[in-house]
Amino acid sequence: MDCKPRRLRYHAPMNEGAKNERVRLSAEDWEDGALALIAEQGVGALAVEALARRLGVTKGSFYWHFRTREALLQAALERWEEYGEREVLAEIERIPDPRKRFPELFRRVAHEVQPHRVYAALLKALDHPQVVPVMGRVSQRRIDFLTRMYAEAGLEPVSALHRARLTYAAYVGFLQLNFTLGLPRISHEEFDAYVEHMIATLTP
Amino acid sequence: MDCKPRRLRYHAPMNEGAKNERVRLSAEDWEDGALALIAEQGVGALAVEALARRLGVTKGSFYWHFRTREALLQAALERWEEYGEREVLAEIERIPDPRKRFPELFRRVAHEVQPHRVYAALLKALDHPQVVPVMGRVSQRRIDFLTRMYAEAGLEPVSALHRARLTYAAYVGFLQLNFTLGLPRISHEEFDAYVEHMIATLTP
DNA sequence: GGATAACCATACGCAGGCGTATTGACGGGC
DNA sequence: GCCCGTCAATACGCCTGCGTATGGTTATCC
Numbered sequence: 001m002d003c004k005p006r007r008l009r010y011h012a013p014m015n016e017g018a019k020n021e022r023v024r025l026s027a028e029d030w031e032d033g034a035l036a037l038i039a040e041q042g043v044g045a046l047a048v049e050a051l052a053r054r055l056g057v058t059k060g061s062f063y064w065h066f067r068t069r070e071a072l073l074q075a076a077l078e079r080w081e082e083y084g085e086r087e088v089l090a091e092i093e094r095i096p097d098p099r100k101r102f103p104e105l106f107r108r109v110a111h112e113v114q115p116h117r118v119y120a121a122l123l124k125a126l127d128h129p130q131v132v133p134v135m136g137r138v139s140q141r142r143i144d145f146l147t148r149m150y151a152e153a154g155l156e157p158v159s160a161l162h163r164a165r166l167t168y169a170a171y172v173g174f175l176q177l178n179f180t181l182g183l184p185r186i187s188h189e190e191f192d193a194y195v196e197h198m199i200a201t202l203t204p
Numbered sequence: 205m206d207c208k209p210r211r212l213r214y215h216a217p218m219n220e221g222a223k224n225e226r227v228r229l230s231a232e233d234w235e236d237g238a239l240a241l242i243a244e245q246g247v248g249a250l251a252v253e254a255l256a257r258r259l260g261v262t263k264g265s266f267y268w269h270f271r272t273r274e275a276l277l278q279a280a281l282e283r284w285e286e287y288g289e290r291e292v293l294a295e296i297e298r299i300p301d302p303r304k305r306f307p308e309l310f311r312r313v314a315h316e317v318q319p320h321r322v323y324a325a326l327l328k329a330l331d332h333p334q335v336v337p338v339m340g341r342v343s344q345r346r347i348d349f350l351t352r353m354y355a356e357a358g359l360e361p362v363s364a365l366h367r368a369r370l371t372y373a374a375y376v377g378f379l380q381l382n383f384t385l386g387l388p389r390i391s392h393e394e395f396d397a398y399v400e401h402m403i404a405t406l407t408p
Numbered sequence: 409g410g411a412t413a414a415c416c417a418t419a420c421g422c423a424g425g426c427g428t429a430t431t432g433a434c435g436g437g438c
Numbered sequence: 439g440c441c442c443g444t445c446a447a448t449a450c451g452c453c454t455g456c457g458t459a460t461g462g463t464t465a466t467c468c
Contacts, residue, residue: 024415024464042331044248047455059457061416069456124330126384127246134384143387162401167379172380173373180330181340183347197366201405228434228445251425265446273426348437416463419460423456432447438440 025055027065027075036078039117043125070130077134080118084138089145092188100152102203105149110173110195120179123172145170155204167202211252222271229259231279238280243321244312247329248276281338283324288342288399302357306407309353313375314399315381327376347372371406 033055037046048069052059066072086106088108125131146164155163177183186194237259248386253271256263268277292312299305329335348367359367381387390398 008392017328037239044331048457049455057415058417060418063457064415065210067457073402079343091307116213124328125382126328131386132324137388139385139387146383158397163405165378165398166374166405169377170370170374172376173377174369175342176330176376176380177369177373181343183340190383193362194366194369197363198370201367201370230445252427253425261445262447264448267427268445271427412462412465412467413447414465417461419459421456421458424454426450426452426454427450429450430448432445434443434445436441436443438442 025057025061025065028063028079029063030072031076031079035080035118038076038121038125042121043128043131050071074132074189077122079129080122081134081138084115089142091112092149099203101149101153103199106195106199106202110191116175116179121176121177124180128134139168139172150189150204153204163202163204170198170202208293219317220346225230229269232275232283233259235280235283236264236381237404238276242280242325242329247277247335257397262267273282277334281326281335284326285338288319293346296353302353303407305357307403310403310406311401314395319391320379320383324379327380337387343372343376354408357408365408367408374402374406 030051034046035052037051040089046069048059048062052062055061060189066075088105090110092105095104108188122131126135145166146167147161149159150163151157166176178186234255237255238250241255241258252266252274253261253396256266266276270279272318295310296305296312326335326339330339347368350371351365352377354367355361382390
């Protein structure tokens with residue numbers, strides 16, 4: 001209406017400093033945009049016309065790249081699943097002393113914020129049939145990882161599995177309680193203390 | 205269309221065995237129906253025409269009882285908040301030995317299923333602005349309760365608060381992971397073992 | 409420097425869901 | 439026995455959001 005799409009340059013030359021001025025989009029651009037929108041406003045807010053406005057085009061563009069809105073969600077979710085985690089877990093595994101891994105892992109996850117935004121949003125969208133399998137796979141992988149860590153730290157197999165589930169449940173629950181519910185706006189020091197408490201009671 | 209509303213009797217006499225044949229509805233009936241629908245299909249599925257079909261009437265009835273769909277949701281949520289918990293927590297508090305309370309509490313909550321359905325559904329609907337305050341209040345109350353229990357069991361105030369948060373987070377996360385995500389369909393014995401593990405690592 | 413492919417705008421159709429208006433049927437109090 | 443309050447059916451308008459059709463614009467390839 002009032003915000004006529006300002007197109008600035010097409011396919012900016014490589015040597016030019018990329019001041020993200022292009023307006024000609026690829027499928028990946030749409031997927032990234034979708035993930036950003038999901039992180040900010042939840043899966044329910046992922047509408048093609050809204051996303052198009054956000055990207056400065058109209059949906060005429062969208063339907064060139066994707067057959068349907070569902071296809072976009074699918075692609076975005078797969079993209080997220082692909083590029084998630086990996087690094088952190090790999091680095092943790094590289095620590096020799098198994099019992100030293102948990103403090104490091106907990107502190108690590110506790111202090112990165114951005115990646116959790118999407119995860120929290122997806123947690124709130126577990127009604128949606130498309131996100132369930134993705135979250136299922138991701139959770140399973142992470143629990144498997146934790147189980148292995150606990151086993152290597154000396155817990156017998158069954159205990160290791162239970163402890164892993166407990167740990168991961170605590171993680172998920174924490175996200176729910178603090179990200180989406182804003183439970184009493186915990187302070188920074190208090191949060192650190194909480195993490196340390198968690199480390200103390202959860203490492204074998 | 206094909207399911208013409210079968211009306212059976214109006215205001216069945218008191219002495220008659222209540223075989224829920226009435227079709228004349230009250231606001232409470234709508235609220236209960238809403239909660240049932242939420243438990244089964246989530247908050248997003250709460251649509252007035254759908255609910256009306258479910259109750260065997262049309263929405264013409266609905267708008268006599270409620271001004272808007274939003275009002276129904278609000279009423280249903282308040283009703284749920286009102287009639288929730290209470291009993292369990294009170295009974296737990298009656299156990300003299302503080303450290304014996306946790307096993308009882310955990311086993312207790314672990315084995316009731318139905319009340320968790322609504323809670324799990326609400327957890328998935330934390331996008332919705334109307335459910336956030338309700339969940340906030342409920343969670344806060346429960347965490348307060350846990351904090352008191354832990355304090356009475358000998359933890360110093362700060363530790364008690366942290367332990368309470370951890371416990372409640374584990375609870376919430378467990379609901380997410382198992383109810384809505386159907387993580388690998390845990391068996392009955394395994395579940396009991398998990399609960400016992402939780403008791404062991406979480407009671408001071 | 410045209411032709412072709414990639415990308416986008418505009419206009420439209422269509423379905424679902426909310427809310428309103430109007431009318432109808434039943435029932436209890438006077 | 440009538441009347442009014444309560445509950446319900448039907449029909450309608452509206453808005454949102456998806457998907458389609460069609461044609462226009464830009465980039466690339468020869």
